[in-house]
Amino acid sequence: MRKFLAPLIVSTMLAAPAWAKDELAIGITQFPATLNPSIESMLAKTYVLAFAHRPITAYDASWQLTCLLCEKLPTIENGLAKVETLEGGRKGIAATYALRADAKWADGTPVTTDDVVFSWEVGRHPQSGVAAAELFRRITRVEVKDSRTFTLHVDKLTFDYNAINDLHLLPAHIERKRFEGAPSEYRNRTAYDQDSTNPGLYNGPYRITSVVQGSHVVLEPNTYWGGTKPGFKRIVIKAIENTASLEANLLSGGIDMIAGELGLPLEQSLAFEKRHGARFNVITKPSLSYEHLDLNLSSSLLSEPKVRRALLLGLDRETISRQLFEGRQIVAESVVPPLDWVFAADLPKASFDPVRANQLLDDAGWMVGPGGVRVNHRRERLSLELVTTAGNRSRELIAQVMQAQWKKIGVELRIKTEPPRVMFGDTVTRRKFPHMALFAWYSAPESVPRSTLHSSMIPNAGNNWSGQNYPGYASPAMDQLLDSVEVELSKDKRKAIWRDIQALYAADLPALPLFFKSDSFILPKELKGVQPTGHQDPSPYWAENWRWE
């Protein structure tokens, strides 16, 4: 008997960690500067808070808008949203939401419309320090029906009228007194930073119980959470900036998983998978991060559409993705990713075609000159400068491959790298890049690219360099499409407009589309329920479903 019992006990002890684990340690590469959900905009904060603080609405893993703190999404069809006519005949919308009956702050105080009104007051105050304030500016009035039901009156009717993802609720019973005395000092006095472990600040399945600045954050279950019971007694989020150290911490057991939202770059995680794939699940999720080349259309070398098309056709993006990223980075055809429902799959793809690329350059008057570099009739060389972010290994590799591929069609590429701060603070934002800038835009599902494509968004000294249309793209047709897609409520009609936007983008090529980046999640095999989203609403918005099995 003893002979059989001993191995059984040993195997049971060895198996114990797999089912008895009640603590999950997550590694991320950044530490949040503030924990206030409305102040500053930082991915680390969004990630950490997602365990403890829920917005009213969010996009889920299938990129559909969903209620997190509300009972039902208001729509015109279900009668909870009503079109309003405003002064001057403009259209607005009144959308009615009901907060979940079981929504409570972790000190037991119910989440109420008082919190909604207070959060709106903070958001619209110009000195409160709230980062994304567009929604708050558009909400003209909050009409309180009862302690759970409220109507938002918005001064513009757009197709995404019911998406209030940026309306993060602040607990009025804690924050009001800190805000009302001195709104301009609120960002320094918020309890989220001065009293971070106060349970009344959190309404998610977990609440923050410890913050060690620059090191880690500890979360424990919110006993007042009304939804699915969280699966862990403790979640520890550790900030480990260096990705090699992050990997070493995972292998040595210092952390259990690496978050995809703020973890290893794709090429590093692919290498990790080859070495340690048997121990971990490596999940790559295509994201809404659009890697592209902004072209400076003011440059005489790039003003001709044939040249821009030739450059795109001269790039073998499929091979770049296959060789550098094992094909896990989706080739982009425009600003819209294939996972978005408005993606126009029927549009022709700009596949690698060096013969056509050479022909287009010949047609544009660029003939092969000395040293194989094309020259025009003014003896100008087709020599382009590409600026990208220093220290981003992936971009540096892509740029080098592009350099080699374009050389074959007679285009010289000079690569220049700059620190992100210089590049985004000066070179790109003030349109100082002579020809090309390689970087990514992070967007939301069905996000209208007004700020990057509308002619009113071209940065210049006159508008104090605001706007993100860095190429200087000015197309009345595109302006009209962007204006109309924003206010089109019919999904069918909107899809048709989106198709036109993508077709026009592919024809005009204000930027050369490269890839939609993939996030890499490195998870222990026993961890179930993590659903990468690929957009700005991170996976821990559904952390109550995470289980160690």
Added chain:
Amino acid sequence: MGVTTRLLQSVLVLLLMSFVVYGLMGLMPGDPIDLMIAGDPRLTPDDAVRLKALYGLDQPWMERWLRWLGQFIQGELGYSRLYARPVAEAMAPALGNSALLMLSAMALSLSVAIPLGILASLRPGGPLDRLVNLLAFASVSVPVFWLGLMLIVVFAVGLGMLPAGGVETVGGGGLADRLRHMVLPVAALALAGIGQAARHMRAAMIGEAGADYIRTARAKGCGPARVVLGHQLRNALLPITTIVALEFGGLFSGALITETVFAWPGMGRLIYEAVMGNDFNLALSGLLLATAMTLTGSILADMAYLRLDPRIGRK
């Protein structure tokens, strides 16, 4: 030169330092709001203008420096923009962590380097000297980030003996736990520092070996140990004192690379993030503290020189 004069000079240096740091940060292209805009599609150009005005980033840097100086003179360090708390509160834990790390590393480094330097100097060109030289060159040449990663790979990943990073086990594991977390970063820093200190020690000892007082001591019948440790070492410690004094400021400014590799929340990372994030209050306070400590170290070194060699005072 009197202590009062040295203190007045130090104040002037600090003032100049604050001006230069503020100016360099102010002249850096771009600001954190630009980076924020690039990373968040929800932010509009209006938001950028509003946030820049709110944080004073739209004002000329000279105006901001004068305002900061006025507050600083009144003892007001201000708020950290990055950490949304008073500067002193944001700096305190990092300061403690860095001082602990750097002090331990320096103590370990000197306690190994000084005997090595002495031993190497006893027979210049001998086998031991060559070995110490080899180790010293290796110590100086090996990049500290690589050394740190190798230590992690061997002792944390491979052998599983020590934690790969952090200050302590989450939840607190007591003194022994904190010491375990210190082993690898302290070892990385100490190993990187041993070479330089050993080389200086060796050179100073060899320099002193031919001095008249050494010959006199030997002639008076002093044994080799007494000559080396009692006479030669005392004078050879002057250059080491200089090194220690110069590194005194480093105790409070941290070691950026080591702190990053070992996820050690210290002053190096804090100051770096503050500079890159245009957190003027935090960056200036951190850098001025390091400068002040270096200046203090320099004054202390002068006092130590007087003690080690009273002739310096008479000159």
